[in-house]
Amino acid sequence: MKILLRLVLVFALTPVVYAQRVNLDFPGLADKAREVVDVTLDGALLRLGSRFLSDTDADERAVRDMVDRLEGIYVRSYEFGSDGYDRSAIDAVRKQLGPTWKRVVSVKSKTRDDVEIYTDLRGDKIVGLVVIAAEPRELTLVNLVGPIDLDKLATLEGQFGIPRVSKKGDRQ
């Protein structure tokens, strides 16, 4: 009985340090885009994808080390025509971020993306990440749920180009 009581106390006092999932889907945004990258990976699908990453390839091993600790990966990247897109989507993402979220980087550029990076800090640990990268004709929204090392994430860019995915989901 004492053991059971201790277990209950341990579970009750252990803080749940999972970051929230942020909604990145806004009506009309994908419909208006010329090209769309839409990645939603969580639970079993994320574990499955991680299992299929190579052991021998250094890039893939680095990705797996990060992904194994994550609860969810959500990416939306849109490329629009000359009339651009409704920027209220960016505010809608920001509004969802609670008091534990902090903006750690904000880059304004006249020639490239404006980038904002928000992290969900619990103690000294990052348990969630939101990236908003906005250009006049491109918008990329990223939400990673789980512990993240920003420096390691930055190294994953690698030397590969980022393939674009059409609205039908075909890689180009």
Place this chain on the structure above:
Amino acid sequence: MNLEHELRAALRRKSPAPGLAERVLARAHEVPERRPVRRAPWAVAASLLLAVTLAGWGAHRRAEGERAREQVLLAMRIAGSKVAYAQQQVRGISK
């Protein structure tokens, strides 16, 4: 009279043939011979069906895993590239 005689003859007590009791007991202890059931074709068919189903499921699972792997790589490269770009800009300004 004749009928009475015939009935008596028919109902007359007869002694069993010698050794009948032993033969009956011996038969009773014999294990009845089982008719062979032709299970082999069903077993082969069931095994084949199971093998085909498992192979199909395995192939489907592999394809699903490969798709998930590509999605993971794509997502992490997009996230990585945006974070790397932001870090470069911050480092560029602070130099």
